[in-house]
Amino acid sequence: MASTPPNQSVERAAAVLGALGASENGAMRASDIARAIGLGTSTTGRLLNTLESLEYVRRDAETQGYSVGRAVLELASQGLNHNPVHRESRAAAQELAQRVELTANVGVQDGATCIYLCHFEGRLAPKSHTMIGMRQPLHASALGKCLMLDMTQAERTSLLGAELARYTEHTIIDHDALTADLAEAEARGWCIENQELALGRFCIAAPVRNATGRIAAAISISGRLTVLRTRDMTSLAEDLIEVADRVSVGLGMISAVAR
Template identity: 30%
Template sequence: MPPDTSHKQKTGRARSGEAGSVRTLERGLSVLSALAQSGEATLTQLAREVNLSASTTYRLLETLRQQGYVEWEEHTGLFRVGLLAYQVGAAFSVRSALLSAAQPQMQALVDDLNETANLAVRHAGEAVYLHQVQARQMMRMFTQVGAAAPLHCSGVGKVLTAWLPEEEVLRLLGAGPYPAYTPHSLTGYSALTRELGLVRAQGYALDDEERELGVRCLATPIRDARGDVIASLSVSAPTSRFPKRNIPEMLERVRTASQGISARLGWTG
């Protein structure tokens, strides 16, 4: 009996298919980029621009149109960038605007307090650090940009969760129990919802050695023009430099910075 080669054949076909899919994606993105640069164009113009046949270009445009990335006007025969492509670009624009608005406020805050400042947003079920301005202290808090923090036991995570509907909180975090990073971590759903209610009421969140012993963090919300909480600004420091009696003073300065960022994003509340 000849050896069974069906597994190898399937693997080969899968790899070939994957390569073809990547090539199609590359071509589709090149068509979309060309369309964005020209503003509007006919099929013939786009095919010439991307150096593809008219039939291939049409298939790519039709797929993009069905997905909402491209629009076609029948009476002129012109293709334009669609609403979904605009929404993707707008998301990048919002993040770019956030970083631009945050940098001067964060630098001023660090110059004032000489403690590390962090900017975070929520991504799925985690808080992700977008930007950091480090203090000049010999012993300073450092978080790598792009690193994630748990929502239930970080200052930024609590802020980014506190203004969400309860069903959304339950969807993101579940009903618990949650991981305990230190003896101070909140691990139960009831305790967490009480904490989030307190965050909403007082307008800030405190990570009181909940994620790492010996570290205290205070976080405040950043709002967009509609008043939605889209990010969180935090200052973290060793508990030896950030005792609880300093919370009111620290809060005033961090809140002023976060309100300044929000104002630059269009929030007037």
């Protein structure tokens, strides 16, 4: 059966929303959006008018700049609320962040990346933006490592490719080294990310399992390396694992997982 060709109008509308979401300088003028997505100004203008009427984009009457509209935010909220991992982990992650005063995140696998479903900031880890919806590479993040604990090296290589991207001098870029790191993490019960994605950042994560015992998500504690150096890592990890187990039970896991 032949596949249905993509709808060009939908693709173009998605490109507009993608450009707005990726903007590093906030609102964008129509001409800037047209250049970013490679369409003519008149075509882009018509798309923006339609999207504005549906409240998927918002236009500032004074600056004429466009930004993501209310309807997109509402859909994103509905999507999160429909996700069982988000529902079960949200309150637990928020409490964890407040208790340890650091950042608590929950992520799930999406292809070769980890996508954030929850992001809460403690007193010692303030941010000016949210991580919800953002992605991190599996091999260079503690959350991502947790999501690969059930995989064989062959499965990881097939998923990530033979070459692993380097982000800092600490990034693990060899599959054999990654396998060894994950074996240590599995024996320990939690994964470590020590400046592998960004210098000065330290993160620990524990897996969350579903009713079948398979890893469905991961939850992490992260913060600046200078702050975490002063904390009792064993105590933090025990707190993290307890929260991960509580979320796992909420997802239906009722028996221990054999190693």
